[in-house]
Amino acid sequence: MIEMHDVYKVYGNGVKALNGVNVKIDQSEFVYVVGPSGAGKSTFIKLMYRQEKPTHGVILINGVNIKRVRDWKIPYLRRNIGVVFQDYKLLPNMTAYENVAFAMEAVETPRRKIRRRVQEILELVGLYDRMNALPSQLSGGEQQRVSIARAMVNNPSFLIADEPTGNLDPENSWDIMYLLEEINTRGTTVVMATHNKEIVNTMRKRVIAVEQGVIVRDEQQGEYGYED
Amino acid sequence: MKIETLFRHCREAFRSLTRNTWMTFAAVSAVGVTLLIFGFFLVFAFNISFMASELDKQVNVRAFLQPNVTSDDIDQVIGQLKKDPAVKSVKFQSKEDGLRQMKKQWGDDDRILKGLERGNPLPDTLVIKAKNPQKTKQLADSMDQYSQIADKDYGEGVTNNILDLSAWIRDAVFVFGLGLAILAAFLISNTIKLTIFARRREIEVMRLVGASNWFIRWPFFIEGSIIGILGAIVPMTVTLVSYNAVIGILDANGGQGIFKLLPMWPLSLYVAGMTTILGIMIGVWGSMISVRRFLRV
Numbered sequence A: 001m002i003e004m005h006d007v008y009k010v011y012g013n014g015v016k017a018l019n020g021v022n023v024k025i026d027q028s029e030f031v032y033v034v035g036p037s038g039a040g041k042s043t044f045i046k047l048m049y050r051q052e053k054p055t056h057g058v059i060l061i062n063g064v065n066i067k068r069v070r071d072w073k074i075p076y077l078r079r080n081i082g083v084v085f086q087d088y089k090l091l092p093n094m095t096a097y098e099n100v101a102f103a104m105e106a107v108e109t110p111r112r113k114i115r116r117r118v119q120e121i122l123e124l125v126g127l128y129d130r131m132n133a134l135p136s137q138l139s140g141g142e143q144q145r146v147s148i149a150r151a152m153v154n155n156p157s158f159l160i161a162d163e164p165t166g167n168l169d170p171e172n173s174w175d176i177m178y179l180l181e182e183i184n185t186r187g188t189t190v191v192m193a194t195h196n197k198e199i200v201n202t203m204r205k206r207v208i209a210v211e212q213g214v215i216v217r218d219e220q221q222g223e224y225g226y227e228d
Numbered sequence B: 001m002k003i004e005t006l007f008r009h010c011r012e013a014f015r016s017l018t019r020n021t022w023m024t025f026a027a028v029s030a031v032g033v034t035l036l037i038f039g040f041f042l043v044f045a046f047n048i049s050f051m052a053s054e055l056d057k058q059v060n061v062r063a064f065l066q067p068n069v070t071s072d073d074i075d076q077v078i079g080q081l082k083k084d085p086a087v088k089s090v091k092f093q094s095k096e097d098g099l100r101q102m103k104k105q106w107g108d109d110d111r112i113l114k115g116l117e118r119g120n121p122l123p124d125t126l127v128i129k130a131k132n133p134q135k136t137k138q139l140a141d142s143m144d145q146y147s148q149i150a151d152k153d154y155g156e157g158v159t160n161n162i163l164d165l166s167a168w169i170r171d172a173v174f175v176f177g178l179g180l181a182i183l184a185a186f187l188i189s190n191t192i193k194l195t196i197f198a199r200r201r202e203i204e205v206m207r208l209v210g211a212s213n214w215f216i217r218w219p220f221f222i223e224g225s226i227i228g229i230l231g232a233i234v235p236m237t238v239t240l241v242s243y244n245a246v247i248g249i250l251d252a253n254g255g256q257g258i259f260k261l262l263p264m265w266p267l268s269l270y271v272a273g274m275t276t277i278l279g280i281m282i283g284v285w286g287s288m289i290s291v292r293r294f295l296r297v
């Protein structure tokens, strides 16, 4: 469960990105975060995986106040949160398999466990046949699926995605969405910032709309609600 | 840390070292030069203190007896001196002994000595060792209380001068060596900085998936230590080989005289150990500079 209580974020340059956000996201929910450019969606996401610290307010992840967590413990907090980006952030000199395995090595998983788990997760995202391909040899949609596999390989409770379909054509975007939905039905909480009107209005989920750093709308089975 | 993780870190470190060959070479050379100076100094310092202590042991008070003393007088003085707590040993050296020793030092066929044999002008002498070599002067002064003793002499200041000189050289080498160590650490930190830069995407991903801070840092410290160890090999070898050669030359020229050098063993062990440890310290220091500046959590 993710909770935010009266959260403010002011960046170093004085920009007020979030201005008093209150929200509660339950386990196994699927949430879209929508809003105009510069509204604070990415900031909202970054606060959840502690890329940024809130200027004011309390953020609880499964009941833990992440502001109180010591710096050296942050990595352990992050192991429970998978993160996916618009630009995939894959390592270009590693194969699909190695990119995913890297995430398990980084948290010191024994080698004998890595192989099976990586193959299993690559199968889930439908890239078992392409596991030895470099990112440059994969399409955008395939690369995003590798990055989702990497985010999920350590079995996090949360999957957080910042415009995961932002660089993809509609067909690939839908593939990614079905994959995220599949992951969600297996019990992982999914929070995703998006500008994709068609997806939000078709695959109906909870919609949180942010404008100028404030939540202006929060509906189950919501609509996108903007014309862009 | 798991052994598997340690292997992984070492692998990463070696990979970085071979990627920036020239930077690695520069850093290793800088450590090498620093440690070469350190190694020579170490050998020097060990030998100086060894020499000083050897000389200390040789510093005797020589008490010259009055020309007309009887053997009873001599026994009496020796008895009294032996009771003095500051005295370690007393040895009687007759005038004949003295002459024989002189011959040995100057050579047998010296004409002056030939002449001396007829009327030996040397006094009978007591050779006295102090318990504490540093208190030799006080002991010598205390000889004045014995009427049987005409005069005294002792090796004033020899050891002190050597120790003063070596302290001075030590300070000079320390300042110079510290400067070089800083330079070496700086070059290492630059190598590490390049590695961190080359790895920034990997580091970003590691952060994202929750790698612990130490997991991220370890390879850089290992890389620094390896540079330090590599930098220690050449100077260590050069120091020990040349020292061995010096000992060989001195031995070949008939003994080492008053310049008695320490034997290779266990000196070589100290030098090897200390050089490597210092190399690793410089390496870790260099890594720390870069990790602190460029790897903020």
Ligand SMILES: Nc1ncnc2c1ncn2[C@@H]1O[C@H](COP(=O)(O)OP(=O)(O)OP(=O)(O)O)[C@@H](O)[C@H]1O
Pocket (backbone or CB within 6 Å): A011, A012, A013, A015, A016, A017, A035, A036, A037, A038, A039, A040, A041, A042, A043, A044
């Ligand atoms: N690191 C930063 N430093 C300073 N200002 C920032 C930083 N990141 C974001 N901002 C500012 O904070 C505000 C909110 O940015 P944010 O990235 O959260 O918006 P967004 O809703 O994700 O926009 P978009 O839809 O374009 O991605 C913007 O005005 C932005 O310029």
Ligand SMILES: [Mg+2]
Pocket (backbone or CB within 6 Å): A041, A042, A043, A162
């Ligand atoms: Mg954004």
